[in-house]
Amino acid sequence: MGYVLNENIRNLIPYEPIEGEYKIRLDANESFIELPLDLIQESVQKSMSRSINRYPDPKACDLCEAFASFYSLQSDCVTAGNGSDELISLIVGTFFQSEDELITLAQDFSMYRFYADTLSVKSSIYPKKDDLTIDIDGLIYYAKLSNAKGIIFSNPCNPTSLCLGKSEVLRLCRELPCLVIVDEAYMDFANESVMDEVLNYDNLLVLKTASKAVGLAGIRLGFAVSNPTVTRALQAVKSPYNVNTITQAIGEAVYSHPEYLNVCVERIIHSRDHLYQGLLSIFAHTKLIEEVYSTSTNFVYLKVREAERIFTELKEYSIAIRRMGSYLRITAGTKDENTELLAILARIIKQAE
Numbered sequence: 008m009g010y011v012l013n014e015n016i017r018n019l020i021p022y023e024p025i026e027g028e029y030k031i032r033l034d035a036n037e038s039f040i041e042l043p044l045d046l047i048q049e050s051v052q053k054s055m056s057r058s059i060n061r062y063p064d065p066k067a068c069d070l071c072e073a074f075a076s077f078y079s080l081q082s083d084c085v086t087a088g089n090g091s092d093e094l095i096s097l098i099v100g101t102f103f104q105s106e107d108e109l110i111t112l113a114q115d116f117s118m119y120r121f122y123a124d125t126l127s128v129k130s131s132i133y134p135k136k137d138d139l140t141i142d143i144d145g146l147i148y149y150a151k152l153s154n155a156k157g158i159i160f161s162n163p164c165n166p167t168s169l170c171l172g173k174s175e176v177l178r179l180c181r182e183l184p185c186l187v188i189v190d191e192a193y194m195d196f197a198n199e200s201v202m203d204e205v206l207n208y209d210n211l212l213v214l215k216t217a218s219k220a221v222g223l224a225g226i227r228l229g230f231a232v233s234n235p236t237v238t239r240a241l242q243a244v245k246s247p248y249n250v251n252t253i254t255q256a257i258g259e260a261v262y263s264h265p266e267y268l269n270v271c272v273e274r275i276i277h278s279r280d281h282l283y284q285g286l287l288s289i290f291a292h293t294k295l296i297e298e299v300y301s302t303s304t305n306f307v308y309l310k311v312r313e314a315e316r317i318f319t320e321l322k323e324y325s326i327a328i329r330r331m332g333s334y335l336r337i338t339a340g341t342k343d344e345n346t347e348l349l350a351i352l353a354r355i356i357k358q359a360e
């Protein structure tokens with residue numbers, strides 16, 4: 008019995024999203040729109056009849072072309088992944104060596120640091136300002152001083168829901184010699200994408216996911232967009248058959264329907280605005296909510312007093328949201344779901360006061 012796990016993984020606990028069954032799930036930033044099966048039927052049937060006994064296309068060419076065409080990109084700038092999570096793990100694990108420093112921000116998506124830690128990559132944290140915005144000059148100064156090899160952040164940000172302007176992101180790329188990884192998981196809800204700039208910056212790598220606006224969280228699909236040199240390296244280090252045949256077929260079909268995707272984004276933004284306005288009117292009448300942050304995503308972020316109590320009581324009403332310390336993150340659901348959440352939240356707050 009001499010086997011001992013490495014120290015960096017010995018005490019880890021597997022990631023467990025909120026447990027139990029809930030009537031209303033507003034905790035994971037998924038889309039509330041169910042995929043119309045007729046949209047994908049033909050494409051999936053074709054791929055099933057042709058090739059389930061064969062490995063998938065290692066480069067997912069047709070899928071990447073549909074994605075590139077939807078976003079008006081060159082397809083040789085695109086790499087598909089088994090969710091953008093796989094790509095984050097791959098990039099952190101292979102583009103950085105153990106002495107290289109990767110800068111993360113706080114608050115930001117927790118998986119960046121999770122992968123850095125488990126893959127033994129040195130990471131550091133640059134804190135955001137009290138209002139959760141980013142001091143770009145300070146960040147540039149910090150990154151130069153620490154001689155960082157890369158920086159990774161989400162824009163718009165999960166969980167703050169705030170969005171950095173395109174010119175600020177490009178300024179980072181210009182002023183820093185390191186790799187700038189911008190996770191645009193929520194950029195379909197905002198208008199500050201730098202994806203169309205990857206040919207102009209050799210250090211820019213943009214991540215996208217099909218899990219949010221596109222509504223395909225269940226099939227695991229994400230993308231990296233970068234200039235052809237970085238793309239070639241990424242394709243060389245990825246596992247060859249990382250995106251399965253069914254996912255490729257569904258993804259290709261969905262990205263080939265821009266009119267469908269544009270309507271999805273509109274519907275989600277509409278629902279998000281409904282949720283945001285509702286939260287603002289509760290905010291106007293209570294001291295328990297300290298801040299409702301402006302949102303460029305499909306969720307709303309709040310700073311509250313008694314976050315744990317509100318979170319737990321919502322669960323008792325079978326509504327799941329996400330709590331992070333004294334902050335709450337609420338995903339936009341259907342109109343009925345938002346309405347129910349808002350009514351119950353108002354009741355909980357009234358009782359707590």
Ligand SMILES: *Cc1c(COP(=O)(O)O)cnc(C)c1O
Nearest residue numbers: 090091092161165192216218229
């Ligand atoms: C949801 C999310 C992802 C999504 O990852 P997938 O693995 O593609 O589902 C990536 N980055 C951020 C910031 C997210 O919020």
